[in-house]
Amino acid sequence: xxxxxxxxxxxxxxxxxxxxxxxxxxxxxxxxxxxxxxxxxxxxxxxxxxxxxxxxxxxxxxxxxxxxxxxxxxxxxxxxxxxxxxxxxxxxxxxxxxxxxxxxxxxxxxxxxxxxxxxxxxxxxxxxxxxxxxxxxxxxxxxxxxxxxxxxxxxxxxxxxxxxxxxxxxxxxxxxxxxxxxxxxxxxxxxxxxxxxxxxxxxxxxxxxxxxxxxxxxxxxxxxxxxxxxxxxxxxxxxxxxxxxxxxxxxxxxxxxxxxxxxxxxxxxxxxxxxxxxxxxxxxxxxxxxxxxxxxxxxxxxxxxxxxxxxxxxxxxxxxxxxxxxxxxxxxxxxxxxxxxxxxxxxxxxxxxxxxxxxxxxxxxxxxxxxxxxxxxxxxxxxxxxxxxxxxxxxxxxxxxxxxxxxxxxxxxxxxxxxxxxxxxxxxxxxxxxxxxxxxxxxxxxxxxxxxxxxxxxxxxxxxxxxxxxxxxxxxxxxxxxxxxxxxxxxxxxxxxxxxxxxxxxxxxxxxxxxxxxxxxxxxxxxxxxxxxxxxxxxxxxxxxxxxxxxxxxxxxxxxxxxxxxxxxxxxxxxxxxxxxxxxxxxxxxxxxxxxxxxxxxxxxxxxxxxxxxxxxxxxxxxxxxxxxxxxxxxxxxxxxxxxxxxxxxxxxxxxxxxxxxxxxxxxxxxx
Amino acid sequence: xxxxxxxxxxxxxxxxxxxxxxxxxxxxxxxxxxxxxxxxxxxxxxxxxxxxxxxxxxxxxxxxxxxxxxxxxxxxxxxxxxxxxxxxxxxxxxxxxxxxxxxxxxxxxxxxxxxxxxxxxxxxxxxxxxxxxxxxxxxxxxxxxxxxxxxxxxxxxxxxxxxxxxxxxxxxxxxxxxxxxxxxxxxxxxxxxxxxxxxxxxxxxxxxxxxxxxxxxxx
Numbered sequence: 001x002x003x004x005x006x007x008x009x010x011x012x013x014x015x016x017x018x019x020x021x022x023x024x025x026x027x028x029x030x031x032x033x034x035x036x037x038x039x040x041x042x043x044x045x046x047x048x049x050x051x052x053x054x055x056x057x058x059x060x061x062x063x064x065x066x067x068x069x070x071x072x073x074x075x076x077x078x079x080x081x082x083x084x085x086x087x088x089x090x091x092x093x094x095x096x097x098x099x100x101x102x103x104x105x106x107x108x109x110x111x112x113x114x115x116x117x118x119x120x121x122x123x124x125x126x127x128x129x130x131x132x133x134x135x136x137x138x139x140x141x142x143x144x145x146x147x148x149x150x151x152x153x154x155x156x157x158x159x160x161x162x163x164x165x166x167x168x169x170x171x172x173x174x175x176x177x178x179x180x181x182x183x184x185x186x187x188x189x190x191x192x193x194x195x196x197x198x199x200x201x202x203x204x205x206x207x208x209x210x211x212x213x214x215x216x217x218x219x220x221x222x223x224x225x226x227x228x229x230x231x232x233x234x235x236x237x238x239x240x241x242x243x244x245x246x247x248x249x250x251x252x253x254x255x256x257x258x259x260x261x262x263x264x265x266x267x268x269x270x271x272x273x274x275x276x277x278x279x280x281x282x283x284x285x286x287x288x289x290x291x292x293x294x295x296x297x298x299x300x301x302x303x304x305x306x307x308x309x310x311x312x313x314x315x316x317x318x319x320x321x322x323x324x325x326x327x328x329x330x331x332x333x334x335x336x337x338x339x340x341x342x343x344x345x346x347x348x349x350x351x352x353x354x355x356x357x358x359x360x361x362x363x364x365x366x367x368x369x370x371x372x373x374x375x376x377x378x379x380x381x382x383x384x385x386x387x388x389x390x391x392x393x394x395x396x397x398x399x400x401x402x403x404x405x406x407x408x409x410x411x412x413x414x415x416x417x418x419x420x421x422x423x424x425x426x427x428x429x430x431x432x433x434x435x436x437x438x439x440x441x442x443x444x445x446x447x448x449x450x451x452x453x454x455x456x457x458x459x460x461x462x463x464x465x466x467x468x469x470x471x472x473x474x475x476x477x478x479x480x481x482x483x484x485x486x487x488x489x490x491x492x493x494x495x496x497x498x499x500x501x502x503x504x505x506x507x508x509x510x511x512x513x514x515x516x517x518x519x520x521x522x523x524x525x526x527x528x529x530x531x532x533x534x535x536x537x538x539x540x541x542x543x544x545x546x547x548x549x550x551x552x553x554x555x556x557x558x559x560x561x562x563x564x565x566x567x568x569x570x571x572x573x574x575x576x577x578x579x580x581x582x583x584x585x586x587x588x589x590x591x592x593x594x595x596x597x598x599x600x601x602x603x604x605x606x607x608x609x610x611x612x613x614x615x616x617x618x619x620x621x622x623x624x625x626x627x628x629x630x631x632x633x634x635x636x637x638x639x640x641x642x643x644x645x646x647x648x649x650x651x652x653x654x655x656x657x658x659x660x661x662x663x664x665x666x667x668x669x670x671x672x
Numbered sequence: 673x674x675x676x677x678x679x680x681x682x683x684x685x686x687x688x689x690x691x692x693x694x695x696x697x698x699x700x701x702x703x704x705x706x707x708x709x710x711x712x713x714x715x716x717x718x719x720x721x722x723x724x725x726x727x728x729x730x731x732x733x734x735x736x737x738x739x740x741x742x743x744x745x746x747x748x749x750x751x752x753x754x755x756x757x758x759x760x761x762x763x764x765x766x767x768x769x770x771x772x773x774x775x776x777x778x779x780x781x782x783x784x785x786x787x788x789x790x791x792x793x794x795x796x797x798x799x800x801x802x803x804x805x806x807x808x809x810x811x812x813x814x815x816x817x818x819x820x821x822x823x824x825x826x827x828x829x830x831x832x833x834x835x836x837x838x839x840x841x842x843x844x845x846x847x848x849x850x851x852x853x854x855x856x857x858x859x860x861x862x863x864x865x866x867x868x869x870x871x872x873x874x875x876x877x878x879x880x881x882x883x884x885x886x887x888x889x890x891x
Contacts, residue, residue, distance in 0.1 A: 653826070654767060658818045665780075665811070668787045 003052045003059040006045050007074060011123065013042040018119040025112030032102050035115020039122050040095035046088030046126060053081035054499055060132070067135070069193045075132035078503040083129040083259045086347055089485065090252050090354045091122050097358050097478025098244040100471060104365060105242075114154055114242070121147040121248065128256050134183040134193040138176070144256065145172045145224075148249055152241040164233075164240040171233040175223030179260075182216040185209060186268065198268040210269060214276050217264050218283070225257035227317065228287045229626050231310045235294075238306035239370065243361020246302060250309045251354035255346050258316055262339070265324060266507040274426060277324030281429070284321050285436040288314025292440050293595055296447040297585045297622060299372045301360045304451055305353065308396065311440060312349045316342050318433060319411045322418070323508075325426060332510040334417050337524055339508060340500045340516075341410035344493070348403040351489060352395040355482040359389035362475055363455060366468035372451065372581045377460035381468045384476050386456045391483040393452045395490070397445040401534035401541065403489035406522075408441060409532060413524040446588065454581040461575045491538045494520055582620060589620070597623035678726050682843075685719040686805045688712075689839065690781070693812045696832065697773045700766070702755045705828050706748040713743035716835055720842050731850040732842070738857055739838070747831065747864050754868045755824055758875045768819045777812050784808035802843035809836030823871040827864060834860055 017038025024031035053059055053076045061074040076084065098118070102111045124144040131137035149172070153165035187193055189209070190201035202210050223230040234254075238246040265271055291310030298304035323338035362385045363378060364370055379386040395402040398409075415437070418430035460466040470476075489496060498513045505511035515526050520533040566573060589598055604616040648659070692712035699705055717740035724732035766773065784807035791803060813832030816825060838856070 654818050654821070657814065661811075661814045661818050664814070665783065668783070672787050672790060 003049045003056075003076070004061050006049045006052070007059075007061050007076075010042050010045040010049065010126065013038050013045065014119040014123040017042070018116040021112045021115035021119070023112070025110050028102075028106045028111040031112035032099060032115055035112065035118060036095040036098045036102075039115075039119050040092055042119070042122060043088040043092040043095065046084050047092070049076065050081040050085035050088065054078060054085075054502065069135035070133055071194070072136045073132045074127070074130040075195075076130045078506065079259065079263060080129045082343065082347075082500070082503045083255065084126060086255065086350045087122070087125050087129070087252050090248060090350050090482075093478045093481040094244050094247050094354060094358070095478075096481070097247075097361075097475050100474035100478075101242070101244050101358075101361055101365060103472065109154060109156075114151065114245075117147050117151050118245075118248075121151060121245075121253075125252060125256060129259055132195050134187070134195065134198075137195075138180060138183070141176060141179070141256075144253065145169075145176065148241075148245070148253060151245040152237045152249075154242050154245070155240070158240070161240045164236040168233040168237040171223055171230065175220045175230070178216045178220030178223070180220075182213045182220060182264075185213050185216070195263075195268070200270070202269045202272075207273075211273070211276075214265070214269060217261065218280065221257035221261050221264075222283070223257075225254050225261075225313045225317070226287075226310045227283050227313060228290050228310065229630050231287065231291065232626055232631065234309055235298075235303045235306040238309070238357075239300060239302040243302070243357055243364060246306075247354040247357035247361065250306065250357055251350045254309060254313060255350060258313070258320070258342075258346055261317075261320065262342075262507065265320075266327070266339070271324045271327040274325055274328040274423065277321045277326075277328060278426060278429060279321075280317055280324055281321030281433050284314045284317035285433050286314070287311070288318060288440045289436050289443075290595070292443040292447060293588075293592060296443055296450065297582075297589050297596065299454075299581045301363065301370050301372055301375075301451060301455060302357070303370075304372075304447065305356055305360060308356075308444065308447065309349075309353060311444060312345070312353065312396075315408065315411065315437065315440065316345050316349065318437060319345060319414065322411075322415055322430065322433075325421065325430070326414075326417075327508065329421055329423070331420055332508050333512050334414060334420060334525075336501065336504050336508045336510055336512045337410070337417070337516075338414035339504045340497060340512075341407060341414050343500045343503065344410055344497065345404075345407035347489060347496070348395065348407040348486075351482055351486050352392045352402075352404055355388065355392040355479055355486060356396065358475070358479045358482070359385060359392060362389075362471045362479070363468075365471050365475070367462075367464040369462065369464050372454045374462040375455045375460070375465045376458045376575060376578065377456075377465055378468055379456040381460075381465075382456075382470045385471060385479065388476075388479040388483040389456065390452060391486055393448040395486045397448050398441055401487075401490045401538035403486050403493070406490050406493040406534050408437075410522075410524065411437065413530055416530075417525060443588070446585075450581055450584045454579075454584065458578045459575045461578065487538075490534050493534050494522060497522065586620075589622075595625075597625065599623065678722055681722050682719060683801055685715045685722070686801050686839075686843075688715040689719075689809060689835070690805045693809055693832065694774065694777060696816060696828065697777050697812065698770055700770065702822075702824060703752065705825065706751050706755075709828055709831060710744045710748040712832070712835060713748075714740060716839060716842075717744060719839070723842055723846060727846050729846060731853075732846065734850070735842075735853045738853075742857055742861060743831070743835070747861070750864060750868060751824060751827065754871060758824075758871060766820050773815070773819060777808075777815060780811045780815060781808040784811060803840060806836045806840035806843060809833075809839060811836075823867070823874055827867045827871070830867070831860070831864070 017035055021031045021035035021038070024034060049059075058075065058077040060076075063072050095118075098115075102114065105111050105114070121144065124140050124147055127140040128137065128144055131140055149165055149169045152168055153162050155161050183193070186198050186201060189205050190197040202213075205213075218227075219230070223233075226234045234250070238250055241249060265276070271277065288311050291307050291312075291314055295304050295307035295311060298307055319338050319342035323335045323342060326332070326335035326338060360370065362382065363375065366382055366385075367375055367378065369375065391402070395404040398405045400406075412434070415430055415434045418427055418434075421427045421430070460468070494517045497516055501511055501513035501516060505513070515523055517523070518531075520535045521531045522533065523531045571577075589596055598620055599622070600618070600620045602616075602618050604613045606613045648655075650656075689712055692708050692715065695708045696705060696712075699708060717736045720732055720736035720739055724730070724736060768776065781804075785804040788804045788807055810833050813829050813834075813836055816829030816832060820826065820829065834856075
């Protein structure tokens with residue numbers, strides 16, 4: 001069966017699944033099974049389509065009708081296929097996870113509608129990456145934004161959810177406006193909305209026009225991706241959304257923007273100016289660093305993951321920026337390496353971030369809170385969730401041989417090649433970015449150490465955490481698939497990277513597949529610069545572990561286990577004596593106080609003597625810099641303008657007719 | 673080309689249309705407004721008939737008859753019925769006083785001639801007057817809508833605009849295809865009925881059909 005037929009099957013599954021689930025809304029169990037069953041099957045079909053295209057070359061599915069904007073068709077090439085595979089992998093795991101996760105919505109919220117929107121959301125993402133026409137793309141993009149908006153406000157009776165959703169809606173539409181203007185500018189040059197006509201159209205454009213298109217797309221897609229300063233919707237919308245949805249949004253939906261940036265910059269515009277790459281790199285560095293810093297001090301586990309998404313998008317864009325810089329200097333092999341690194345990190349982040357969000361969802365499901373300061377002790381109560389969350393944490397902290405390590409190592413390697421660049425200033429800038437990436441990695445490790453340690457270890461800090469139980473099997477299976485993939489994608493990366501090379505070579509114009517992989521080794525550049533093999537590291541680590549275990553068993557003598565209470569100086573140890581999340585991140589909070597602008601308030605009351613406190617309170621908040629200095633002034637400006645403009649809204653019909661009348665007369669005179 | 677008798681007839685009827693436009697602006701009573709509108713529609717229908725006779729296109733006869741039946745009989749009757757129902761007799765205090773309105777309308781007419789003059793070089797219309805007068809008719813109709821307060825006068829204004837458009841169509845392209853004309857007639861009829869009902873509603877809700885009271889509806 002060829003991919004065209006499979007594509008029809010995929011669409012059919014989702015288009016039957018969605019309305020059927022909505023119709024069965026009153027029977028939540030059946031409805032959830034139908035909806036997530038359909039999406040799981042559709043995503044399996046998606047996987048086959050992606051694999052088929054990667055193996056057998058691009059496919060194209062034409063519609064039997066045309067529109068005023070050219071022909072609409074689904075066109076899947078290597079890049080699309082890679083993203084289809086990523087979307088489908090995550091959706092498959094999330095679908096299975098959702099079967100269990102939606103149980104706690106039964107009777108409270110319309111599960112059938114969620115399942116229905118879930119299918120629409122999945123299909124819209126598939127269509128976004130397979131659109132062949134700018135207008136068709138925009139329709140799909142909008143479908144994706146709207147369906148995700150409705151999913152974000154699913155728990156509409158929770159406080160703040162609808163507001164967060166609205167903010168997301170506004171931000172995403174500002175982004176879409178910028179994207180649309182970019183496409184219209186391209187259309188003015190190429191004379192068609194077909195993506196195929198955009199290729200090379202940029203050659204005829206003036207520098208100013210080309211750079212405006214570049215900037216518009218950076219803002220437009222950057223808003224969706226969550227680059228700073230357009231990141232504020234992520235920490236609002238991700239926690240508000242149900243966890244299975246935030247998992248999809250954070251792991252996959254924001255990547256649609258990365259997909260389009262690669263397609264637009266390398267495909268349509270053709271990178272010519274080095275400063276474009278420098279701009280992308282700068283934005284990326286700021287996003288990565290600030291993203292992880294905000295993640296570190298956050299104690300809401302889902303908000304923390306959302307900030308971490310901002311950080312990882314920053315890392316991906318760093319690689320993309322470096323690729324653009326290399327490409328502009330004609331260093332195609334290095335550009336290909338950097339772009340492969342970016343795509344590898346897209347895959348890595350999709351795997352571990354969806355895993356972590358599902359883990360956070362499981363915690364929420366079991367302990368009914370997202371606040372780390374109220375959790376703790378879950379490792380004993382939820383051992384499997386804990387293990388799988390830990391794999392995600394290791395992966396995001398770039399511990400070898402997991403997938404996060406491979407992609408970040410490749411990004412480092414590509415940036416280390418910056419000495420090949422002829423321009424001295426750019427040559428200096430990239431090592432600065434390298435330093436940023438290094439500190440980002442360190443802080444990310446700290447942030448996830450905190451997230452895991454405070455949430456899962458020690459003793460429970462609240463009733464909810466005390467009574468937590470392991471989540472249902474389907475949720476564990478969903479997470480298990482992704483944890484296995486996190487390990488496999490790292491260890492077997494020597495099999496994945498050639499595929500990435502196949503995807504990037506048409507965009508860059510050169511293939512580095514021959515020397516990138518030799519046996520189990522990854523060799524980024526020709527010569528004796530560096531090489532690494534995650535498989536061998538994995539084997540080494542495992543054999544050391546097994547060896548040590550065997551040796552201790554053989555020569556360690558008999559083990560004696562004695563259980564006794566910890567010495568507590570006479571004060572009983574409770575959860576209040578535990579290290580808190582805020583305490584953990586406080587040193588960094590102080591170190592970077594020029595970033596956080598923290599506001600600490602310490603209050604205590606004492607009755608008898610100043611040494612005996614009856615009540616002590618400590619609050620520490622950070623200044624929301626972007627909200628205060630960027631969004632609030634902007635909002636005030638818009639409101640001011642609206643008030644000024646509202647003068648013409650008099651409310652009288654005669655005035656409105658008068659406007660039309662006067663404009664008509666003026667037009668008649670001017671255009672006579 | 674046309675024979676001189678028809679040409680004279682068309683010119684005269686066009687003049688009547690322009691004259692009735694001015695009379696509409698000048699009159700301050702509801703009943704006379706509807707009468708004058710009926711006369712204008714009658715003239716327009718007659719004009720259509722002359723054009724039909726000249727061009728030999730039979731469907732324009734149907735258009736002419738429909739125009740007369742609908743716009744010279746049914747719609748004025750309906751509006752009269754509506755005004756007696758709501759009991760409006762006078763168009764009190766138009767936003768622009770009547771002498772001022774007449775001066776503005778004169779200016780509008782000049783503008784219409786000024787604007788259509790380059791078009792007349794092509795010489796597609798029956799006479800150079802027709803297109804200019806149709807323009808003037810459209811603009812004066814709009815001016816009526818802008819400057820009057822009562823909902824009923826707004827309706828009359830819109831009908832005058834429609835008459836102007838119809839006149840332009842007849843005089844430049846010898847009327848649109850039959851089906852389009854029928855559609856337009858139907859639109860006008862339904863539009864008037866709906867607007868009449870709205871006038872009832874506005875009257876019931878606000879005890880007046882003074883649309884300037886609707887100002888309170890803005891947020």
